[in-house]
Amino acid sequence: MENLKDYFEKTRGFGVLATADSEGKVDTAIYSRPHFLEEGTLTFIMRDRLTHHNVQSNPYASYLFVEEGEGYRGRRLFLKKVREENNPELIEKIKRRRVEKESGEASFLVYFTVEKDLPLLSGQY
Numbered sequence: 001m002e003n004l005k006d007y008f009e010k011t012r013g014f015g016v017l018a019t020a021d022s023e024g025k026v027d028t029a030i031y032s033r034p035h036f037l038e039e040g041t042l043t044f045i046m047r048d049r050l051t052h053h054n055v056q057s058n059p060y061a062s063y064l065f066v067e068e069g070e071g072y073r074g075r076r077l078f079l080k081k082v083r084e085e086n087n088p089e090l091i092e093k094i095k096r097r098r099v100e101k102e103s104g105e106a107s108f109l110v111y112f113t114v115e116k117d118l119p120l121l122s123g124q125y
Contacts, residue, residue, distance in 0.1 A: 004077075004117065005036040013067040013074060017044065021052035027054055031063065034077075034112075035094050041082060041111045045091055048106045055081045055110060066120060074120035079112035 029051050034042035047053040050120040055061060059081035066074040091107050 004042070004075075004114065007075070008033045008036070008065075011065075011067055013065055015063055015065040017051060018062045018064070019051050020058050020060070021054045022057035027051060032096060033065070034063065035109075037090075037094070037109075038111070041113055042077075042079075043058070043109045043111045045095055046084075046108050046110050048108070051112065054086075054106060062111065072121050076116075076118045077122060078116040078118075079113050080115050082111050082113055084108045085109040 011033075013033075015031045015033060016028050018026060018028045020026045027050050031044055031051075034044055036042050039112065046055075061079045061081070063077040063079060064074070065077070086106060086108050088107070091109060
C-alpha cells in the first residue's frame with residue numbers, strides 16, 4: 001500500500017472531516033488534504049469553529065477522501081487527536097489556499113494519528 005504522505009501529495013480530490021461532540025452530535029465539513037509534518041501524524045488547519053470545538057471534547061474523527069476522476073476511489077481514515085498548537089507562522093507556511101479570515105479569528109494545527117486506513121469502497125487497493 002502506498003505511503004499516506006505520498007498518496008495525499010500526488011492525489012487530487014476532496015475530503016470530508018466528520019467529528020462529534022461529547023454528546024455524540026455529529027458534524028461534517030469539507031476539508032482539504034491533510035498535511036504531514038511529523039512521522040506518524042497528520043494535521044489539519046482548523047479555524048475556531050464547530051469542528052475544532054468538537055475535537056476539544058471528543059478526540060475521534062473520520063476523514064473521507066474522494067479522488068478526482070471517474071468512479072469512486074479514495075480513502076477513509078479513522079483518526080484520533082493527539083495535540084494541537086496555535087502557530088500562525090507555520091500555518092502560513094504550509095497552507096495551500098489563501099482564504100480570508102474574519103478579523104481576530106484564530107487558526108490551529110490539530111494533529112491526529114491514523115488508527116485505521118481503509119479504501120473508499122471495499123475491494124479496492
